[in-house]
Amino acid sequence: xxxxxxxxxxxxxxxxxxxxxxxxxxxxxxxxxxxxxxxxxxxxxxxxxxxxxxxxxxxxxxxxxxxxxxxxxxxxxxxxxxxxxxxxxxxxxxxxxxxxxxxxxxxxxxxxxxxxxxxxxxxxxxxxxxxxxxxxxxxxxxxxxxxxxxxxxxxxxxxxxxxxxxxxxxxxxxxxxxxxxxxxxxxxxxxxxxxxxxxxxxxxxxxxxxxxxxxxxxxxxxxxxxxxxxxxxxxxxxxxxxxxxxxxxxxxxxxxxxxxxxxxxxxxxxxxxxxxxxxxxxxxxxxxxxxxxxxxxxxxxxxxxxxxxxxxxxxxxxxxxxxxxxxxxxxxxxxxxxxxxxxxxxxxxxxxxxxxxxxxxxxxxxxxxxxxxxxxxxxxxxxxxxxxxxxxxxxxxxxxxxxxxxxxxxxxxxxxxxxxxxxxxxxxxxxxxxxxxxxxxxxxxxxxxxxxxxxxxxxxxxxxx
Numbered sequence: 001x002x003x004x005x006x007x008x009x010x011x012x013x014x015x016x017x018x019x020x021x022x023x024x025x026x027x028x029x030x031x032x033x034x035x036x037x038x039x040x041x042x043x044x045x046x047x048x049x050x051x052x053x054x055x056x057x058x059x060x061x062x063x064x065x066x067x068x069x070x071x072x073x074x075x076x077x078x079x080x081x082x083x084x085x086x087x088x089x090x091x092x093x094x095x096x097x098x099x100x101x102x103x104x105x106x107x108x109x110x111x112x113x114x115x116x117x118x119x120x121x122x123x124x125x126x127x128x129x130x131x132x133x134x135x136x137x138x139x140x141x142x143x144x145x146x147x148x149x150x151x152x153x154x155x156x157x158x159x160x161x162x163x164x165x166x167x168x169x170x171x172x173x174x175x176x177x178x179x180x181x182x183x184x185x186x187x188x189x190x191x192x193x194x195x196x197x198x199x200x201x202x203x204x205x206x207x208x209x210x211x212x213x214x215x216x217x218x219x220x221x222x223x224x225x226x227x228x229x230x231x232x233x234x235x236x237x238x239x240x241x242x243x244x245x246x247x248x249x250x251x252x253x254x255x256x257x258x259x260x261x262x263x264x265x266x267x268x269x270x271x272x273x274x275x276x277x278x279x280x281x282x283x284x285x286x287x288x289x290x291x292x293x294x295x296x297x298x299x300x301x302x303x304x305x306x307x308x309x310x311x312x313x314x315x316x317x318x319x320x321x322x323x324x325x326x327x328x329x330x331x332x333x334x335x336x337x338x339x340x341x342x343x344x345x346x347x348x349x350x351x352x353x354x355x356x357x358x359x360x361x362x363x364x365x366x367x368x369x370x371x372x373x374x375x376x377x378x379x380x381x382x383x384x385x386x387x388x389x390x391x392x393x394x395x396x397x398x399x400x401x402x403x404x405x406x407x408x409x410x411x412x413x414x415x416x417x418x419x420x421x422x423x424x425x426x427x428x429x430x431x432x433x434x435x436x437x438x439x440x441x442x443x444x445x446x447x448x449x450x451x452x453x454x455x456x457x458x459x460x461x462x463x464x465x
Contacts, residue, residue: 027243033061037068044069045114049105068111074142075119088145106132115140123152142168158181167403169194178203201225213238213256235259235464239284244270251275256462257328257353260286273319277326278353278462279340281333288319288343293342308435323348326459330355331394338372345376351459354388354395369401378402382410387456388449389414391428400432409439415449415456 032040044052044066052066100342113136118129126145133141134157141164145152151173158164159175160181167183168190171402174197181203183189188209196212202224211232212221220241222229228247234256240258241264244250252275253267267273267288279286285294315376322344341347384402389395403407418424423448429435434444 005198033059037065040065041111043071045072050108053105067109070112070114071106071109071174072115073102073106073113074117075121076116112137113139113273115142117142117144119144121145124200126152127155130155130158134158143170145171145173162234166190168192183207196221198222201228220334223250225250230254232462233259233263239263242266244268247257247276248253248272254459254462255279260284267319270319271321273321275321275324275458276319277324277351277459279326280328281330281336283336286340293339293343293345295336319344320346322346324351324458325349326351326353328353328355329394329398331392334394334398335368337398338368338375341375341377342443346380347377348380349383350381350385351456352384352386352398353456353459354390370395373400374405374429378405379407379465382404382408383413384409384411385413385415385456387415388417389429390417391424396428396431403432403437403442405432405438406442407438409442412442412444414444416446417449420446420448 013312015182019066039360043332044055047055049072052069056063056066087187115137115303116129116133116335118126121129123145126143130141130143131419138161141158143152143417151171152172153175154169155177156179162184162245164183166188167186170192172194174195178197178199182200183206185206187206188211189204189207190211193215201207204225207225207434209230210223210225210228211233215234217239220243221233222245224246226246226248230252231244231247231250232254233242236256236258239262243266244253245268247270249272250270251272253270253273254275255263255265255278257278259278259282260280262284264285265274265279265287272344283293283295285292287293307428323346323409324346325341325344327337327340327350341350348449381402384399386395386399399412403412414428416424431445434442
């Protein structure tokens with residue numbers, strides 16, 4: 001006798017209900033098109049010119065709106081490598097078709113011009129664009145004309161433009177005879193490979209920001225401006241001289257990474273200067289008020305440079321106003337750093353950019369910081385930031401000096417160019433004698449260095465441009 005196993009009752013799977021598609025709601029009224037023209041013009045002015053023109057295909061309401069919106073036109077946004085539409089009568093790409101497109105857009109537009117950027121146009125084409133832009137209240141203008149032989153001379157009507165606030169020039173030139181009052185409302189001027197006339201700055205009554213860049217050797221650049229607040233100066237392997245003769249309101253002087261390697265710097269009268277840098281450790285000559293530090297002998301592969309300090313009686317022997325200083329340091333040229341720091345007794349923020357090459361510790365004068373005693377800035381220095389910190393001996397000796405003697409030092413930020421391990425942090429803390437810090441509030445922070453680090457944001461544009 002045996003028992004048969006009972007078969008399990010099979011259950012039929014319940015079919016999954018198929019969702020019934022919900023029809024989209026009926027289209028409501030076009031609320032955006034009901035906005036006033038002034039608001040739509042503001043919206044269109046924020047779009048790239050190509051996108052603004054494309055809105056004319058939306059409806060008859062939008063067909064001509066872009067023509068009255070404030071125009072932002074950049075000729076470089078018209079890619080000459082893109083083939084134009086073909087038709088039955090013209091199947092060959094015309095030369096410089098993109099420039100023709102720019103002309104059509106520019107002359108079809110009838111509203112004000114917010115900004116205009118022109119690159120590599122002929123002088124006659126430049127004049128046509130600029131004259132029309134001046135008549136229509138141009139505020140921002142960028143001209144790049146270095147493609148052609150010679151230079152493009154700025155027309156006289158541009159110099160008297162009342163609406164212009166920002167001007168950027170490259171490969172251009174100012175006329176030899178300048179009017180007594182030029183650019184009445186210009187606040188920012190950028191010059192790249194453009195000679196600076198001596199009588200330009202004193203006649204720009206509203207100028208606050210000046211950016212100068214050059215790659216060719218030329219005469220000394222003299223700055224005399226009662227209104228200037230910020231100056232950026234960058235030279236590339238050309239020997240020249242920058243002289244701040246009279247700048248009573250200058251607050252910021254920013255120099256390219258290696259500018260002071262080639263350029264002599266003289267700051268004669270800038271009583272409100274608060275931010276200065278970069279000054280390279282291998283600078284040619286730096287005069288701050290009555291204190292002149294100059295290189296007597298250029299460095300060789302065997303001997304580091306020799307610097308001489310001359311101080312003459314002067315009301316501004318040291319720059320008491322400077323609160324933030326940036327230096328580019330290479331161990332080979334470290335001898336000049338103590339004398340440089342003496343010029344800034346009230347310094348509060350010190351930013352150090354390390355040289356990307358080797359530390360060259362075999363050239364290092366190892367007792368340099370122990371011989372300095374107490375510098376005046378140690379009573380005021382609050383923050384120190386080191387970019388590209390690798391922990392070599394010259395880094396350690398400088399930080400040890402600041403840690404042990406900095407009475408009000410609050411924060412040291414080290415942006416490391418290598419992997420940060422717990423052992424590395426503990427080793428560097430021990431080497432810089434962190435336990436013997438003069439300020440009980442001092443914090444030592446390590447970060448992995450990034451290309452455009454937020455902790456070095458003041459100087460990123462000078463390093464990565």
